Amino acid sequence: MAKKRNILLIYTGGTIGMIKDYGSNALKAFNFSQILDNIPELNQLDCNIESISFDEPMDSSNMNTDFYIQIAETIEENYEQFDGFVVLTGSDTMSYISSAISFMLENLQKPVIFTGSQLPIGYLRTDAKENLITSIEIASAYNNDKPIISEVCLYFEYKLYRANRTTKLSAEQFEAFTSMNYPPLAESGVHLHFNENLLLKSKGDQLIVRKNLVTDIAILKLFPGISANVISSILNIPNLKGVVLETYGAGNAPTEDWFIELLSEAIEKGIHIINVTQCSGGSVIMGHYETSTQLKQIGVIGGKDITTESAVAKLMYLLGIGLEKEEFAHYFQESLRGEISNL
Ligand code: ASP
Numbered sequence: 001m002a003k004k005r006n007i008l009l010i011y012t013g014g015t016i017g018m019i020k021d022y023g024s025n026a027l028k029a030f031n032f033s034q035i036l037d038n039i040p041e042l043n044q045l046d047c048n049i050e051s052i053s054f055d056e057p058m059d060s061s062n063m064n065t066d067f068y069i070q071i072a073e074t075i076e077e078n079y080e081q082f083d084g085f086v087v088l089t090g091s092d093t094m095s096y097i098s099s100a101i102s103f104m105l106e107n108l109q110k111p112v113i114f115t116g117s118q119l120p121i122g123y124l125r126t127d128a129k130e131n132l133i134t135s136i137e138i139a140s141a142y143n144n145d146k147p148i149i150s151e152v153c154l155y156f157e158y159k160l161y162r163a164n165r166t167t168k169l170s171a172e173q174f175e176a177f178t179s180m181n182y183p184p185l186a187e188s189g190v191h192l193h194f195n196e197n198l199l200l201k202s203k204g205d206q207l208i209v210r211k212n213l214v215t216d217i218a219i220l221k222l223f224p225g226i227s228a229n230v231i232s233s234i235l236n237i238p239n240l241k242g243v244v245l246e247t248y249g250a251g252n253a254p255t256e257d258w259f260i261e262l263l264s265e266a267i268e269k270g271i272h273i274i275n276v277t278q279c280s281g282g283s284v285i286m287g288h289y290e291t292s293t294q295l296k297q298i299g300v301i302g303g304k305d306i307t308t309e310s311a312v313a314k315l316m317y318l319l320g321i322g323l324e325k326e327e328f329a330h331y332f333q334e335s336l337r338g339e340i341s342n343l
Pocket of ligand 1: 013014015016058059060061089090091092093116117118
């Protein structure tokens with residue numbers, strides 16, 4: 001008989017954690033220690049579920065990197081006792097949080113599934129129950145004593161994605177996330193279907209939890225008419241270490257001298273600049289057009305098809321490791337957790 005898996009539910013906050021008090025009709029924060037009492041459907045799952053909650057559940061807009069460390073440490077402390085982890089956060093910054101956790105958990109060999117919902121768990125039309133129940137099923141899916149998933153994922157509205165490939169797409173639809181540059185890892189219909197050839201293979205090494213995230217970074221989104229003053233102000237922020245430069249199309253930007261000079265000076269000072277496209281799908285190909293040739297020449301790093309959310313996380317992570325300039329550029333363009341394609 002298949003072994004009953006132990007799943008740890010880590011509740012950090014967000015819309016999902018609210019329940020309707022049918023006496024007063026009001027929505028109130030949900031006490032996750034009583035999760036099985038409140039969602040009896042969970043008792044039908046063939047696994048043991050335990051839960052841990054942040055002392056003060058929060059909106060994901062307030063979740064800074066200190067809380068990422070708290071999530072990573074909770075997984076680290078419970079790594080041996082549990083077979084899988086489901087992390088509940090607000091959806092607004094879930095792609096940023098889960099991308100960062102994917103970098104923080106090196107050599108992960110167990111499933112870590114992020115989920116949440118657009119409507120609180122206490123609403124009649126809620127999407128929370130399906131998201132939660134299927135995430136737990138995925139976290140407990142094992143084949144011959146090996147987890148099917150051994151990476152950080154995000155499950156929402158019948159689709160399982162690689163977390164560091166996702167972006168929040170809608171504040172309205174239940175289908176709140178998309179992954180434009182990588183197909184879903186699993187789809188839930190009548191059956192739960194895993195796309196096995198797309199999954200990351202675990203290398204079998206010991207888990208290493210990387211907790212040093214450097215947050216002295218900025219996102220600089222270009223727009224037609226952006227002034228030298230704005231670019232210069234951002235690139236001269238004291239202590240700035242990295243910039244995610246959101247360019248147009250396949251990585252294109254103005255060729256005006258002042259623009260190239262400002263970027264070049266920043267790179268000379270040791271600031272890492274990553275070229276990421278503003279388009280939701282597709283890839284940066286530096287040198288493809290004349291409008292990106294100079295960026296390549298001055299040492300801007302091509303972010304290929306990485307999302308902005310993942311680029312932010314990877315920048316924080318690689319800065320925390322402390323690499324030389326060439327190594328930094330090399331590792332940024334390599335796939336470390338499946339976040340970037342080998343183009
Ligand atoms: N504002 C909420 C949050 O991100 C939205 C949600 O949970 O979906 O925390």
